[in-house]
Amino acid sequence: MDITYRLEQKRRVLGDFPGPKSLELAARRAASVAKGVASSVPVYVADADGGVIHDVDGNSFIDLGSGIAVTTVGASDAAVVGAVKEQVEHFTHTCFMVSPYEGYVAVAEKLNRLTPGEHEKRTVLFNSGAEAVENAVKIARVATGRDAVVAFDHAYHGRTNLTMGLTAKAMPYKHGFGPFAGEIYRAPMSYPFREENPQITGKEAAERAILLIQKQIGADQVAAIIIEPIQGEGGFIVPADGFLPRIAEFAKENGIVFIADEVQSGFCRTGEWFAVQHEGVVPDLITTAKGIAGGMPLSAVTGRAELLDAVHGGGLGGTYGGNPVACAAALAAIETMDSQDLRGRAREIEATVKRRLGALRDELGADSIVGDLRGRGAMLAIEFVKKGSATTTKEPDADATKKIAEYCLKEGVIILTCGTYGNVIRLLPPLVISDELLADGLDVLEAAIRANS
Template sequence: MDIQYRLEQKRKVLADFPGPRSLELAARRAQAVAAGVASSVPVYVADADGGIIHDVDGNSFIDLGSGIAVTTVGASDAAVVGAVKEQVEHFTHTCFMVSPYEGYVAVAEKLNQLTPGEHAKRTVLFNSGAEAVENAIKIARIATGRTAVVAFDHAYHGRTNLTMGLTAKAMPYKHGFGPFAGEVYRAPMSYPFREENPQITGKEAAERAILMMSKQIGADQIAAIIIEPIQGEGGFIVPADGFLPRLAEFAKENGIVFIADEVQSGFARTGEWFAVQHEGVVPDLVTTAKGIAGGMPLSAVTGRAELLDAVHGGGLGGTYGGNPVACAAALAAIDTMETQDLRGRAREIEATVKERLGKLQAELGEASIIGEVRGRGAMLALEFVERGSASTAKVPDAAATKKIAEYCLKEGVIILTCGTYGNVVRLLPPLVISDELLADALDVLEAAIRSVA
């Protein structure tokens, strides 16, 4: 990579972390911000660039979270910053549904080009991943004339009413917020590490889900099957090979819209533009957000022209959907991904992390708390289990996972946890992180695991 960083790419944590300015802001926050909004890091950001975050007290943290897979090109990529500045000097908003502009069209053209498949495509833009998912369901329902929607165990699709219904995890996402939208059904996921039958293939796991759909819903009643090709909040679960292709085949056979939720896994994150490409799956609809626009709020539904064009005029949209500033940022971010070959960089990160953590897992042996190292590209995870249970009961160890995250933060490395059982550390570094900074972060993570283990 040929990247010129604006900030020094080095971690530094002062003795009084969190510092006085962060504590002052935390006190102000307690009096101003709703208690339901939680933050995993107790410091306040002043600046960010490449793989580093500076807080308001002079601490510098290595960023292994990327704002939950958003700042793929870094939090202040020069091309994105320049595109945003240029756009705001002309206009910040007109509403595409009132006075359209070229940026929206250009982003749609780019997404139609990048998403899998050679068929004619259309795109509609929104603000958030949840909006994209909700609108994908609307499109599938109107195009098929059916109502049932199938999601999967461990899924996460958003926080709106419909997307909460699709999401599997109750706390903190669904608890107390019901009732949820109807005609949402849940099928069993392929979760290789936790399969009761470790010999089950991806295709066999898909047949298990298909049997449930056929018997409990009826294939002719299903409008859409929606799935994260690599599950995010559920634990960075990579389904067994063959699972996604068989589900897509079943959908095609029965006139069901197959929706790939690539909100977290899209845009070079897994070493391909989209995670479904690892198995050659061509979805009917793809939902995107997060990494699409270098940190600006933008999301999209892209897919078969006949599906999106089935919606009546005015049936899709939103006041801020496809905001011109966000569109400018998206075009610049995608250009950076292409010119810097960030798909290749994601594969390099995968090789580095898996080699390093795989050696640690082997060294710790049967008593290891590392149950599995998994993921693709720079969407990687470690699942932690109680000591000695990795090859037997595989008992989730959320307490150890929390301690590891806390240790890393105190040493200046931001990592995120996830998983249905709260026992997964997920690694989502910006794809522009330097080798040196990544190695330093892995040193800290390894020390944290050894300390807890």
């Protein structure tokens, strides 16, 4: 890639950390910020660019998390910065529901063109992924006149009341926050590594879910089926080939709105604009956020015109939804993704990571803690199990996973954990990361895995 970085793209750990300035900020935080807001990294950011994050004490970390798949184009992409500066010089807000502006319309036009399918589309903009998901469900219920919504095991869809109901994992997302919204049902997911029958195909796994829907809910009662094409917080689970197409086909056969939650997997992250494109699936509605706007808060629901237009005037919206500054950032970020071919870059990252970590898995052998290596593009995961259980019980090893993440941080590499069992490391590097920086980060990760195997 031909990218000029603003900051030097090198890992640098000066000494013990958190350093004194981060510790001072942590003390201020403890006295002012709610304890319910947790951070996985105990250092405070001063600057970020490309694939590095600089903290307030002068350390430089390799960023393999991208703010949870947000800073796809880097945390200070020049085009995004320029677009934001230009927009704030004119106006920061008017509320599109009061005084509309071109930026909102331009983002909607762009999403209507980029998302899968040649049908006529409409888009509505919001602030967060959870807002997008919640509104997609609202749209589906109005359009179908039905109430039931089906989500899947290991799903994560957000932290609002409705989206917590859709989310599968209790701690920390749901614990103590109920009761949740009603008419939400859960179906079994295709999880190839943990299937009781390892020979089950994607289509057979889909039929298993469909049978549950038919018997326990009734297809004619279902407004929407919502699924992450690659599950995020649940462990970067890639369903077996054929699972998504059959679920989408079943939805179409029964007048059910098929919602693809691409909040984490969208915008070049998996090597395509959207993850559903790997199997040619065309959703009725698609929810997006995270990578959409280079770090600015923006989300969207895009889909079939007849579905979105079924909602009465004033039924969709929000004070900040489609903020003009965020819209300017989104247009610039999407242009960067296109001009720098970040879809292709994601596929290059996948090839590099899978080659390196696949070789490590082979070296450590079948009895190691490396249970599974999976993912698409630059949305990749390693699932860790108790040593010796990878081919038998596959007992999750959350302790080893935590220790590996801690080892990496001490060496100047930020990685994120996830998974229903807390035993998955997910790799989400900015797609603009250099080959040299990625290689250095993988060196550290490999050393961490060896040290804990």
